[in-house]
Amino acid sequence: MAKKSTVKVRLVPEEKADSKFYYYTKKPTSGLKAKDKLRMKKYNPVTKKHEWFIEKKLPPHSK
Numbered sequence: 001m002a003k004k005s006t007v008k009v010r011l012v013p014e015e016k017a018d019s020k021f022y023y024y025t026k027k028p029t030s031g032l033k034a035k036d037k038l039r040m041k042k043y044n045p046v047t048k049k050h051e052w053f054i055e056k057k058l059p060p061h062s063k
Contacts, residue, residue: 003029004029005028005029005030006026006027006028006029007026007027007028007029008024008025008026008027008058009024009025009026009027009038009055009056009058010022010023010024010055010056010057010058010059011023011024011025011038011040011042011053011054011055011056012053012054012056013044013047013051013052013053014039014051014052014053014054015051015052017056019044019046020046021044021045021046022053023042023053025038025040027055037054037055038054038055039052039053039054039055040052040053041053
């Protein structure tokens with residue numbers, strides 16, 4: 001089986017990391033961008049503004 005070329009990450013608002021709103025996106029597993037934390041400017045409907053979102057670890061899932 002081949003290795004995964006991307007991994008799923010969660011983006012949370014930089015100002016309020018405990019916010020109920022977040023985005024999921026994919027990030028490469030190898031290369032130059034794999035080692036940097038992802039930081040994107042996205043729309044936050046809670047505050048109704050465009051804000052910086054940063055990468056956080058995915059929460060542990062329950063089975």
